[in-house]
Amino acid sequence: MRVLLVEDEPYLAESVRDGLRSEAISADIALDGAAALELLAVNDYDIAVLDRDIPGPSGDDIARSIVASGCATRILMLTAADRIGDKVSGFELGADDYLTKPFAMRELVVRLRAIARRPEAAAPPVLEFAGVRMDPFRRKVERDESEVSLTRKQFAVLQVLMEAEGGIVSAEQLLEKAWDENIDAFTSVVRVTISALRKRLGEPEIIETVPGVGYRVAPA
Numbered sequence: 001m002r003v004l005l006v007e008d009e010p011y012l013a014e015s016v017r018d019g020l021r022s023e024a025i026s027a028d029i030a031l032d033g034a035a036a037l038e039l040l041a042v043n044d045y046d047i048a049v050l051d052r053d054i055p056g057p058s059g060d061d062i063a064r065s066i067v068a069s070g071c072a073t074r075i076l077m078l079t080a081a082d083r084i085g086d087k088v089s090g091f092e093l094g095a096d097d098y099l100t101k102p103f104a105m106r107e108l109v110v111r112l113r114a115i116a117r118r119p120e121a122a123a124p125p126v127l128e129f130a131g132v133r134m135d136p137f138r139r140k141v142e143r144d145e146s147e148v149s150l151t152r153k154q155f156a157v158l159q160v161l162m163e164a165e166g167g168i169v170s171a172e173q174l175l176e177k178a179w180d181e182n183i184d185a186f187t188s189v190v191r192v193t194i195s196a197l198r199k200r201l202g203e204p205e206i207i208e209t210v211p212g213v214g215y216r217v218a219p220a
Helices: 010-021 033-042 059-069 084-093 105-116 152-163 171-178 189-201
Strands: 002-006 026-030 047-050 074-079 097-100 127-129 132-135 140-143 146-148 207-210 214-217
Touching (some): 002 010, 002 033, 002 171, 010 026, 033 047, 033 059, 047 059, 047 105, 059 074, 059 084, 074 105, 084 097, 097 105, 132 152, 152 189, 171 189, 189 207
Parallel strands (some): 002 047, 047 074
Antiparallel strands (some): 132 140, 140 146, 207 214
Protein backbone atom coordinates (compact mmCIF):
# COMPACT_ATOMS: atom_id res chain seq x y z
CA MET A 1 0.00 0.00 0.00
CA ARG A 2 1.24 3.52 -0.80
CA VAL A 3 -0.07 6.53 1.09
CA LEU A 4 0.22 10.29 0.62
CA LEU A 5 0.42 12.01 4.02
CA VAL A 6 -0.62 15.67 3.84
CA GLU A 7 0.40 17.29 7.12
CA ASP A 8 1.98 20.72 7.73
CA GLU A 9 3.70 19.82 11.02
CA PRO A 10 7.02 18.25 9.93
CA TYR A 11 7.69 16.40 13.19
CA LEU A 12 4.23 14.82 13.26
CA ALA A 13 4.40 13.99 9.56
CA GLU A 14 7.76 12.25 9.92
CA SER A 15 6.60 10.39 13.03
CA VAL A 16 3.50 9.10 11.27
CA ARG A 17 5.52 8.16 8.17
CA ASP A 18 7.94 6.15 10.32
CA GLY A 19 5.04 4.43 12.05
CA LEU A 20 3.48 3.49 8.72
CA ARG A 21 6.77 2.17 7.39
CA SER A 22 7.04 -0.13 10.40
CA GLU A 23 3.74 -1.64 9.24
CA ALA A 24 4.96 -2.13 5.64
CA ILE A 25 3.01 0.89 4.38
CA SER A 26 4.97 3.27 2.14
CA ALA A 27 4.24 6.96 2.69
CA ASP A 28 5.22 10.22 1.00
CA ILE A 29 4.88 13.54 2.81
CA ALA A 30 3.40 16.80 1.53
CA LEU A 31 3.69 19.75 3.91
CA ASP A 32 1.23 21.95 2.02
CA GLY A 33 -1.58 21.74 -0.49
CA ALA A 34 0.51 22.69 -3.52
CA ALA A 35 3.02 19.89 -2.84
CA ALA A 36 0.15 17.45 -2.34
CA LEU A 37 -1.37 18.28 -5.72
CA GLU A 38 2.02 17.87 -7.42
CA LEU A 39 2.56 14.44 -5.87
CA LEU A 40 -0.97 13.31 -6.70
CA ALA A 41 -0.40 14.33 -10.32
CA VAL A 42 2.62 12.05 -10.79
CA ASN A 43 2.08 9.16 -8.37
CA ASP A 44 -0.57 6.49 -7.93
CA TYR A 45 -1.61 6.53 -4.27
CA ASP A 46 -3.96 4.05 -2.66
CA ILE A 47 -4.97 6.51 0.08
CA ALA A 48 -4.47 10.21 0.80
CA VAL A 49 -4.34 11.08 4.51
CA LEU A 50 -5.42 14.71 4.69
CA ASP A 51 -5.13 17.36 7.38
CA ARG A 52 -7.87 19.87 6.53
CA ASP A 53 -6.02 22.95 7.82
CA ILE A 54 -2.84 23.21 5.73
CA PRO A 55 -1.10 26.05 3.81
CA GLY A 56 -1.94 26.57 0.17
CA PRO A 57 -4.94 24.67 -1.16
CA SER A 58 -6.65 23.30 1.93
CA GLY A 59 -7.24 19.66 2.74
CA ASP A 60 -10.83 20.18 1.61
CA ASP A 61 -9.57 21.50 -1.74
CA ILE A 62 -7.31 18.45 -2.11
CA ALA A 63 -10.27 16.16 -1.39
CA ARG A 64 -12.38 17.94 -4.03
CA SER A 65 -9.55 17.58 -6.55
CA ILE A 66 -9.20 13.84 -5.88
CA VAL A 67 -12.93 13.25 -6.24
CA ALA A 68 -13.19 15.40 -9.39
CA SER A 69 -10.31 13.54 -11.04
CA GLY A 70 -12.14 10.24 -10.79
CA CYS A 71 -8.96 8.47 -9.65
CA ALA A 72 -9.07 5.48 -7.32
CA THR A 73 -7.25 7.24 -4.45
CA ARG A 74 -9.20 6.92 -1.22
CA ILE A 75 -9.35 9.69 1.37
CA LEU A 76 -8.85 9.58 5.13
CA MET A 77 -9.16 12.93 6.88
CA LEU A 78 -6.81 13.17 9.87
CA THR A 79 -7.52 16.44 11.61
CA ALA A 80 -8.15 18.27 14.86
CA ALA A 81 -11.57 19.39 13.57
CA ASP A 82 -13.67 17.06 15.69
CA ARG A 83 -17.17 18.53 15.77
CA ILE A 84 -20.02 16.54 14.25
CA GLY A 85 -20.48 19.24 11.61
CA ASP A 86 -16.80 18.95 10.65
CA LYS A 87 -17.08 15.20 10.24
CA VAL A 88 -20.29 15.46 8.22
CA SER A 89 -18.80 18.03 5.86
CA GLY A 90 -15.69 15.87 5.49
CA PHE A 91 -17.71 12.87 4.39
CA GLU A 92 -19.76 15.08 2.09
CA LEU A 93 -16.52 16.14 0.39
CA GLY A 94 -15.78 12.51 -0.39
CA ALA A 95 -13.79 11.23 2.60
CA ASP A 96 -13.85 7.47 3.08
CA ASP A 97 -12.97 7.79 6.77
CA TYR A 98 -12.36 10.47 9.38
CA LEU A 99 -9.94 10.30 12.33
CA THR A 100 -9.46 13.13 14.81
CA LYS A 101 -6.28 14.23 16.57
CA PRO A 102 -4.86 13.14 18.93
CA PHE A 103 -4.96 9.58 17.65
CA ALA A 104 -3.37 6.20 18.26
CA MET A 105 -0.99 5.03 15.55
CA ARG A 106 -2.44 1.54 15.67
CA GLU A 107 -5.93 2.88 14.97
CA LEU A 108 -4.65 4.83 11.96
CA VAL A 109 -3.02 1.69 10.55
CA VAL A 110 -6.16 -0.40 11.06
CA ARG A 111 -8.32 2.26 9.40
CA LEU A 112 -5.96 2.50 6.42
CA ARG A 113 -6.01 -1.25 5.92
CA ALA A 114 -9.81 -1.27 6.20
CA ILE A 115 -10.07 1.43 3.52
CA ALA A 116 -7.63 -0.47 1.31
CA ARG A 117 -10.01 -3.44 1.37
CA ARG A 118 -12.65 -1.31 -0.33
CA PRO A 119 -11.48 -0.52 -3.87
CA GLU A 120 -13.86 -0.90 -6.82
CA ALA A 121 -13.51 -4.66 -6.38
CA ALA A 122 -13.04 -5.21 -2.67
CA ALA A 123 -9.96 -7.20 -1.74
CA PRO A 124 -10.53 -10.02 0.75
CA PRO A 125 -9.21 -9.49 4.28
CA VAL A 126 -7.05 -12.60 3.83
CA LEU A 127 -5.26 -13.26 0.54
CA GLU A 128 -4.79 -16.86 -0.62
CA PHE A 129 -3.03 -17.92 -3.79
CA ALA A 130 -0.62 -20.63 -4.91
CA GLY A 131 -0.54 -22.27 -1.47
CA VAL A 132 0.31 -18.99 0.29
CA ARG A 133 -2.00 -17.41 2.84
CA MET A 134 -1.45 -13.75 3.76
CA ASP A 135 -3.23 -11.81 6.49
CA PRO A 136 -2.32 -8.10 6.01
CA PHE A 137 -3.94 -7.07 9.29
CA ARG A 138 -1.87 -9.45 11.39
CA ARG A 139 1.22 -9.17 9.16
CA LYS A 140 1.22 -12.95 8.92
CA VAL A 141 2.20 -15.18 5.99
CA GLU A 142 1.87 -18.95 5.78
CA ARG A 143 2.86 -21.40 3.07
CA ASP A 144 1.36 -24.84 3.24
CA GLU A 145 0.29 -24.02 6.82
CA SER A 146 3.85 -23.18 7.94
CA GLU A 147 4.49 -19.58 9.01
CA VAL A 148 6.97 -17.60 6.89
CA SER A 149 9.00 -14.78 8.47
CA LEU A 150 9.35 -11.77 6.14
CA THR A 151 10.87 -8.32 6.41
CA ARG A 152 8.51 -5.36 6.07
CA LYS A 153 9.55 -4.73 2.46
CA GLN A 154 9.34 -8.39 1.48
CA PHE A 155 5.84 -8.45 2.96
CA ALA A 156 4.82 -5.35 0.98
CA VAL A 157 6.14 -6.79 -2.29
CA LEU A 158 4.44 -10.14 -1.72
CA GLN A 159 1.15 -8.38 -0.96
CA VAL A 160 1.25 -6.53 -4.29
CA LEU A 161 1.96 -9.81 -6.12
CA MET A 162 -0.75 -11.68 -4.23
CA GLU A 163 -3.35 -9.01 -4.96
CA ALA A 164 -2.59 -9.41 -8.68
CA GLU A 165 -3.81 -13.05 -8.40
CA GLY A 166 -1.34 -14.43 -10.91
CA GLY A 167 -1.23 -11.34 -13.09
CA ILE A 168 2.11 -9.90 -14.12
CA VAL A 169 3.37 -6.96 -12.03
CA SER A 170 6.18 -4.87 -13.49
CA ALA A 171 9.20 -3.72 -11.49
CA GLU A 172 7.93 -0.17 -11.93
CA GLN A 173 4.58 -1.10 -10.39
CA LEU A 174 6.33 -2.75 -7.45
CA LEU A 175 8.41 0.40 -6.91
CA GLU A 176 5.23 2.46 -7.10
CA LYS A 177 3.32 0.39 -4.56
CA ALA A 178 5.95 -0.86 -2.12
CA TRP A 179 8.48 1.99 -1.93
CA ASP A 180 8.23 5.75 -1.43
CA GLU A 181 9.23 8.61 -3.75
CA ASN A 182 12.85 8.62 -2.55
CA ILE A 183 13.67 5.31 -4.20
CA ASP A 184 15.95 5.40 -7.25
CA ALA A 185 13.94 4.15 -10.23
CA PHE A 186 17.09 2.57 -11.69
CA THR A 187 18.01 0.67 -8.56
CA SER A 188 18.20 -3.13 -8.37
CA VAL A 189 16.24 -3.15 -5.12
CA VAL A 190 13.22 -4.91 -6.68
CA ARG A 191 15.34 -7.74 -8.07
CA VAL A 192 17.21 -8.11 -4.77
CA THR A 193 13.99 -8.11 -2.73
CA ILE A 194 12.35 -10.65 -5.03
CA SER A 195 15.39 -12.92 -4.74
CA ALA A 196 15.31 -12.74 -0.94
CA LEU A 197 11.54 -13.27 -0.91
CA ARG A 198 11.89 -16.43 -2.98
CA LYS A 199 14.36 -17.84 -0.44
CA ARG A 200 12.03 -17.04 2.45
CA LEU A 201 9.08 -18.73 0.74
CA GLY A 202 11.14 -21.85 0.02
CA GLU A 203 10.89 -24.55 -2.62
CA PRO A 204 9.37 -25.01 -5.07
CA GLU A 205 9.53 -21.38 -6.17
CA ILE A 206 6.22 -19.68 -6.87
CA ILE A 207 7.42 -16.21 -7.91
CA GLU A 208 8.13 -16.26 -11.62
CA THR A 209 10.18 -13.76 -13.59
CA VAL A 210 8.61 -12.88 -16.93
CA PRO A 211 11.61 -11.62 -18.93
CA GLY A 212 11.27 -8.01 -20.00
CA VAL A 213 7.83 -7.68 -18.34
CA GLY A 214 7.87 -8.29 -14.60
CA TYR A 215 6.95 -10.84 -11.95
CA ARG A 216 3.96 -12.95 -10.99
CA VAL A 217 2.92 -15.49 -8.39
CA ALA A 218 2.00 -18.80 -10.00
CA PRO A 219 1.25 -22.27 -8.66
CA ALA A 220 4.45 -24.28 -8.21
